[in-house]
Amino acid sequence: MDRNRKPKLAVWKFSSCDGCQLSLLDCEDELLAVAEHIEIANFPEASRAVAKGPYDVSLVEGSITTSHDAERIHQVRQQSKVLITIGACATAGGIQALRNFKDVKEFTSIVYANPQYIETLNKSTPIADHVFVDFELRGCPISKHQLVEVLSAYLNGRKPNVPPYSVCMECKRLGTPCVMVAGGTPCLGPVTQAGCNALCPSYNRGCFGCFGPKEMPNTSSLSEWWTKLGVDNDGILRAFRTYNAYAEPFRKESEAHEE
Amino acid sequence: MKSRSIKVDYLARVEGEGALLVKIRGKEVTDVKFRIFEPPRFFEAFLRGRNFTEAPDITARICGICPVAYQMSSIHAMEDACGVSVTGQLRALRRLLYCGEWIESHALHVYMLHAPDFLGYADAIQIAKDHPAVVHKALQLKKVGNDLVTLIGGREIHPINVRVGGFYKVPRKADLAPIAERLKWARDAALETVRWVATLKFPDFEQDYEFVALTHPDEYPFNEGRLISNRGMNIAVREYEEHFMEEHVKHSNALHSVHKERGSYHVGPLARYNLNFEKLSPSAKQVAKDVGLGLVVRNPFKSIIVRSIETVHACEEALRIIDQYEMPERPFVDVKPRAGVGCGCTEAPRGMLYHRYRIDDDGIILEAKIVPPTSQNQKTIESDLRRYVERNVDLNQEQLTWQCEQAVRNYDPCISCATHFLKLEIDRE
Numbered sequence: 001m002d003r004n005r006k007p008k009l010a011v012w013k014f015s016s017c018d019g020c021q022l023s024l025l026d027c028e029d030e031l032l033a034v035a036e037h038i039e040i041a042n043f044p045e046a047s048r049a050v051a052k053g054p055y056d057v058s059l060v061e062g063s064i065t066t067s068h069d070a071e072r073i074h075q076v077r078q079q080s081k082v083l084i085t086i087g088a089c090a091t092a093g094g095i096q097a098l099r100n101f102k103d104v105k106e107f108t109s110i111v112y113a114n115p116q117y118i119e120t121l122n123k124s125t126p127i128a129d130h131v132f133v134d135f136e137l138r139g140c141p142i143s144k145h146q147l148v149e150v151l152s153a154y155l156n157g158r159k160p161n162v163p164p165y166s167v168c169m170e171c172k173r174l175g176t177p178c179v180m181v182a183g184g185t186p187c188l189g190p191v192t193q194a195g196c197n198a199l200c201p202s203y204n205r206g207c208f209g210c211f212g213p214k215e216m217p218n219t220s221s222l223s224e225w226w227t228k229l230g231v232d233n234d235g236i237l238r239a240f241r242t243y244n245a246y247a248e249p250f251r252k253e254s255e256a257h258e259e
Numbered sequence: 260m261k262s263r264s265i266k267v268d269y270l271a272r273v274e275g276e277g278a279l280l281v282k283i284r285g286k287e288v289t290d291v292k293f294r295i296f297e298p299p300r301f302f303e304a305f306l307r308g309r310n311f312t313e314a315p316d317i318t319a320r321i322c323g324i325c326p327v328a329y330q331m332s333s334i335h336a337m338e339d340a341c342g343v344s345v346t347g348q349l350r351a352l353r354r355l356l357y358c359g360e361w362i363e364s365h366a367l368h369v370y371m372l373h374a375p376d377f378l379g380y381a382d383a384i385q386i387a388k389d390h391p392a393v394v395h396k397a398l399q400l401k402k403v404g405n406d407l408v409t410l411i412g413g414r415e416i417h418p419i420n421v422r423v424g425g426f427y428k429v430p431r432k433a434d435l436a437p438i439a440e441r442l443k444w445a446r447d448a449a450l451e452t453v454r455w456v457a458t459l460k461f462p463d464f465e466q467d468y469e470f471v472a473l474t475h476p477d478e479y480p481f482n483e484g485r486l487i488s489n490r491g492m493n494i495a496v497r498e499y500e501e502h503f504m505e506e507h508v509k510h511s512n513a514l515h516s517v518h519k520e521r522g523s524y525h526v527g528p529l530a531r532y533n534l535n536f537e538k539l540s541p542s543a544k545q546v547a548k549d550v551g552l553g554l555v556v557r558n559p560f561k562s563i564i565v566r567s568i569e570t571v572h573a574c575e576e577a578l579r580i581i582d583q584y585e586m587p588e589r590p591f592v593d594v595k596p597r598a599g600v601g602c603g604c605t606e607a608p609r610g611m612l613y614h615r616y617r618i619d620d621d622g623i624i625l626e627a628k629i630v631p632p633t634s635q636n637q638k639t640i641e642s643d644l645r646r647y648v649e650r651n652v653d654l655n656q657e658q659l660t661w662q663c664e665q666a667v668r669n670y671d672p673c674i675s676c677a678t679h680f681l682k683l684e685i686d687r688e
Contacts, residue, residue: 019323047382107304
């Protein structure tokens with residue numbers, strides 16, 4: 001990278017709630033400093049000015065749910081040296097991937113009086129199903145500390161420090177008593193990737209899987225533990241079927257509990 | 260006859276994907292479309308079959324900017340269905356959480372999304388190059404709001420601490436002391452904001468709207484009350500669907516909500532202010548008088564002043580709640596499901612948000628209906644655009660396009676919300 005030129009950042013939105021890109025604006029203490037070192041070249045949520053590509057780094061939020069978006073993501077890839085997906089929608093298809101388990105026509109007619117006006121694909125899919133992705137940042141929403149870390153890593157040509165281990169590791173480090181062992185509360189922490197700093201257990205609540213499956217999760221063993229705690233099949237199915245429902249380990253585990 | 264069109268393919272500084280198309284023939288506006296092309300996400304469909312306790316976490320994902328609003332409307336609807344009323348300090352904590360969301364959302368919109376239009380900048384980062392102190396203060400104000408949401412809710416986007424019946428964990432009184440100090444600073448910063456935005460230049464654009472907002476006998480509205488309007492409507496939240504309906508038009512993935520007899524209406528800061536001025540906190544009322552705003556505001560461009568006044572109110576209300584706070588014995592009340600229908604309506608920063616659910620005896624959701632504020636304002640936004648362009652048809656293309664965008668941003672539209680579930684084109688034929 002030319003050292004005299006500010007690297008160009010673009011932020012792209014697909015099907016999503018806007019929360020992950022908002023994380024960038026929520027970096028209140030860092031935003032102006034970041035803007036000194038990076039040219040925010042294309043970020044429609046924040047600016048009506050658009051600088052042309054190519055871009056050094058593209059952050060992509062949201063999942064692919066329309067044929068138009070399935071084409072648009074290729075244009076984004078072509079203009080981007082590095083493409084990073086941010087959040088559960090872009091990385092796993094998001095909550096809107098719940099349609100993947102149902103008939104989308106039925107969904108459309110539940111919400112809309114004139115389903116013929118609605119153009120949508122049968123499935124909500126992650127960005128990596130369509131184009132090569134350099135890095136996938138997890139979370140619903142992402143952690144803004146991890147976002148700053150990933151941006152800084154790519155702009156300095158190093159590997160991001162985003163651990164793939166489970167939420168349990170964070171609980172242990174914080175000294176939070178195990179909500180499942182000590183409190184009998186069903187928790188997805190053992191199979192969910194860290195990143196939230198074990199937020200829910202510190203609020204006396206079981207983890208509900210915002211950051212998606214950790215590396216090599218043993219979901220069937222966890223389901224057995226949940227059964228012992230009195231959760232029925234349907235409850236287990238619903239627990240795996242939320243914001244990261246279409247991530248493979250969670251998808252397979254939920255399908256194992258379909259009646 | 261000379262024809263032209265104004266087109267904005269991807270409207271900036273709003274949440275979500277929208278576009279505008281205005282067609283002009285001579286001096287006549289022949290078509291206005293505020294298009295929402297944000298893809299549909301089908302929340303109302305996939306809520307069916309979920310447990311009633313899951314609604315606050317799932318519906319929060321409709322919007323990353325105002326997740327608290329979705330959590331609040333959904334829990335009130337579920338508690339209504341189950342015949343439970345949450346009172347005392349738990350109720351106060353909900354209001355405190357909502358204060359945080361109003362502060363962060365309003366500060367974001369006032370400074371980072373709306374103010375650049377008035378000052379002729381593309382964005383707040385450009386403003387910071389010329390006026391670093393203004394943007395620095397704006398970010399700190401926004402941060403106080405976010406930190407308040409984080410303190411009560413666990414994190415600023417999609418909080419995790421809200422449940423049907425209350426919270427998972429409640430703060431001790433001492434936990435709130437540090438944020439109270441910062442809220443005092445925030446109140447002063449918000450007061451300065453009001454005085455500053457009141458000096459901006461506003462187009463002369465008074466409109467005769469039907470304003471609709473919640474109203475409560477003792478409080479500026481957040482979580483509960485009756486729905487009233489300046490045209491004599493006064494109904495319980497449960498009666499909402501008897502008076503309003505949603506229409507599905509071809510050019511939008513968001514449903515247009517209309518009053519069944521009178522058509523378009525206006526929700527959000529202007530509606531709340533005009534219908535509830537007397538309930539504002541003392542400093543908020545005083546500063547409104549100081550800047551000469553008047554008791555009724557009909558110019559949507561002045562929503563930036565009203566948002567700033569509501570930010571003062573939210574800071575002061577938060578301070579009042581913290582001052583009177585005593586830690587409740589239990590963080591939640593038990594809510595047992597029973598078959599029935601429940602409705603909830605709360606005031607999101609950008610306007611009233613209505614939820615209705617039908618659940619069975621096991622608490623499984625059988626039906627869900629969600630009407631976000633932007634769906635309710637969509638028709639009003641289109642009629643504003645039509646009138647605004649008609650009056651300013653002689654402006655050059657660039658100025659007119661920018662001012663049309665600004666006319667949409669007056670409503671702080673949240674397009675991700677409005678697509679159950681926008682694009683700007685001005686086409687001069």
